[in-house]
Amino acid sequence: MGRGLERRNIFREEVDKRDFLERFGKGLDRYEMQCFAWVLMSNHYHLLVRVRDKPLSKLMASVLGGYASAYNRRNRRVGYVFQNRYKSILCDADNYLLELIRYIHLNPLRAGMLQDLDALGRYRWAGHAGVLGRHKQKWHEVNEVLGLFGRKVGTARRTYNRFISEGLNKARREDFGGGGLIRSHGGWESLSGFRKEHQFCIGDERILGESDFVQQALGDDVLAITAKASLEQRGWTLERLIQRISSNFGVSEAMLLSKARSNDLSVVKSLISYWGTQEIGLSCREIATRLNISQQAVSNWVVKGEAYCQRGKLVFDEELDLSC
Numbered sequence: 001m002g003r004g005l006e007r008r009n010i011f012r013e014e015v016d017k018r019d020f021l022e023r024f025g026k027g028l029d030r031y032e033m034q035c036f037a038w039v040l041m042s043n044h045y046h047l048l049v050r051v052r053d054k055p056l057s058k059l060m061a062s063v064l065g066g067y068a069s070a071y072n073r074r075n076r077r078v079g080y081v082f083q084n085r086y087k088s089i090l091c092d093a094d095n096y097l098l099e100l101i102r103y104i105h106l107n108p109l110r111a112g113m114l115q116d117l118d119a120l121g122r123y124r125w126a127g128h129a130g131v132l133g134r135h136k137q138k139w140h141e142v143n144e145v146l147g148l149f150g151r152k153v154g155t156a157r158r159t160y161n162r163f164i165s166e167g168l169n170k171a172r173r174e175d176f177g178g179g180g181l182i183r184s185h186g187g188w189e190s191l192s193g194f195r196k197e198h199q200f201c202i203g204d205e206r207i208l209g210e211s212d213f214v215q216q217a218l219g220d221d222v223l224a225i226t227a228k229a230s231l232e233q234r235g236w237t238l239e240r241l242i243q244r245i246s247s248n249f250g251v252s253e254a255m256l257l258s259k260a261r262s263n264d265l266s267v268v269k270s271l272i273s274y275w276g277t278q279e280i281g282l283s284c285r286e287i288a289t290r291l292n293i294s295q296q297a298v299s300n301w302v303v304k305g306e307a308y309c310q311r312g313k314l315v316f317d318e319e320l321d322l323s324c
Helices: 014-030 056-075 093-105 117-122 127-131 142-147 153-169 188-194 211-233 238-249 253-257 263-280 284-291 295-312
Strands: 034-040 044-050 089-091 206-208
Touching: 014 034, 014 044, 014 056, 034 093, 034 127, 034 142, 044 093, 056 263, 056 295, 089 093, 093 127, 093 153, 117 127, 117 153, 127 142, 127 153, 142 153, 238 253, 238 263, 238 284, 253 263, 263 284, 263 295, 284 295
Parallel strands: 089 206
Antiparallel strands: 034 044
16 A cells, blocks of 8 residues: 555546556566455555565566656646555455455445445455456456455455445454554564564565464564575675666766766666666665665665566576676
């Protein structure tokens, strides 16, 4: 989930919503992820995504970075569009999938944007209408959602709609609000063994699930941190990355920090941002501070860097030798 800067509207016109959804759909296909529920409000969005081998950050960087740039061009503005980093909740599907679908699809009603369930069924900017057979997005896993409610489409839709309706009389799920650090693991005390800063949280994610699920999630995070630590031990710092890429393209330190524009300079910034975040595990803030640019600019360069690597088949190979 994510909000506009200072809670400002980020979807002013239908063209904005269509642009966001198109980028989101392409990202799902590219990173082999699935969407089970979604909604676009005026100043924020909610997405329910099943990830596989690739991290969620890759999808969100490609969607948000590209959308922010296009939104600014359409509205003749500059600066940030989104408020900080998106928030995310890592959930055990066995226990939370149905409740999350309902929570997300009921957002327009709970916010008072729509009057009743019939209006929600016609609202084209939420996945609820798609499940009912209207305004369906091709990337929305409608059949899988319906499969949770029955084998026959008609019966499944009626059962699903009744399930959504019953949610109107239930209290709002505060644990689905994102941010913070909640571990359904018997309390914070039982996590004392994971209290090193890099292991204490996964991004700003909240984890919801039974003990085994949370333990596995934390274990996966430890593996990712271990991989990053290995790179650092082998000398791959931000400074080395900058030096290596810049020297390959003949870009000096002064050029890198200047406001000058050139193809080589653009490539260097995009590769530093992309490989820095995706391979070495640096934050956008670290790179932004070093290059004297905004975090939003780094996010945009990440998207461009990925595209450049795909076109040129550039890789960060096993020996960590950048093939520029």
